[in-house]
Amino acid sequence: AQKVTQAQTEISVVEKEDVTLDCVYETRDTTYYLFWYKQPPSGELVFLIRRNSFDEQNEISGRYSWNFQKSTSSFNFTITASQVVDSAVYFCALTAHAGNNRKLIWGLGTSLAVNP
Amino acid sequence: DAGVIQSPRHEVTEMGQEVTLRCKPISGHNSLFWYRQTMMRGLELLIYFNNNVPIDDSGMPEDRFSAKMPNASFSTLKIQPSEPRDSAVYFCASTPGGGRRDSPLHFGNGTRLTVT
Numbered sequence: 001a002q003k004v005t006q007a008q009t010e011i012s013v014v015e016k017e018d019v020t021l022d023c024v025y026e027t028r029d030t031t032y033y034l035f036w037y038k039q040p041p042s043g044e045l046v047f048l049i050r051r052n053s054f055d056e057q058n059e060i061s062g063r064y065s066w067n068f069q070k071s072t073s074s075f076n077f078t079i080t081a082s083q084v085v086d087s088a089v090y091f092c093a094l095t096a097h098a099g100n101n102r103k104l105i106w107g108l109g110t111s112l113a114v115n116p
Numbered sequence: 117d118a119g120v121i122q123s124p125r126h127e128v129t130e131m132g133q134e135v136t137l138r139c140k141p142i143s144g145h146n147s148l149f150w151y152r153q154t155m156m157r158g159l160e161l162l163i164y165f166n167n168n169v170p171i172d173d174s175g176m177p178e179d180r181f182s183a184k185m186p187n188a189s190f191s192t193l194k195i196q197p198s199e200p201r202d203s204a205v206y207f208c209a210s211t212p213g214g215g216r217r218d219s220p221l222h223f224g225n226g227t228r229l230t231v232t
Binding site: 032042044050 | 158159161172205207209217218220221222223224225226228
């Protein structure tokens with residue numbers, strides 16, 4: 001079965017704190033892709049990052065970093081020195097494999113509130 | 117470049133009425149997805165098209181829902197008759213790559229549907 005679990009439903013931090021959003025996935029595929037999307041209060045879903053199963057290098061983009069560990073089936077997302085503009089719902093997703101059928105398995109999201 | 121364009125942004129209708137949601141994908145993207153987002157169920161894939169052909173409509177809730185993609189630049193999602201439980205935010209997304217699993221989705225701003 002394919003599954004994505006974001007155990008943290010809501011997180012609240014004070015500006016400038018570091019925060020890590022957890023994502024644990026399940027899949028039997030040896031080749032798969034993981035994604036993070038951001039949904040700010042305005043409602044649109046914005047793609048943040050993609051990682052394939054063969055690339056376990058951590059990635060850093062400004063204040064954002066991602067830690068992919070196949071051994072624990074996790075793809076965690078850290079925001080360093082959080083800002084109010086980081087307040088959003090963050091979704092982790094996994095591409096399922098079913099022939100040529102392309103589907104994303106979504107987590108339920110983590111709502112992050114960054115307070116001034 | 118223009119992103120995915122959805123209309124209307126908001127729709128309020130009475131139970132039993134027909135509702136039509138519209139989507140213009142990003143030019144050159146050959147895969148299009150319709151999603152529904154609710155608090156209870158999160159993001160659900162309703163249907164997706166590849167090169168204007170429906171590939172997977174297993175997420176369409178029931179016969180009241182139908183989707184078409186008459187050409188590469190336009191798609192509709194129709195609900196007839198609408199019911200209060202259809203109230204949700206409906207997203208359209210597109211991606212290049214013919215449904216490749218590593219292609220990130222580009223989402224529209226969504227249509228917030230309220231059925232009273």
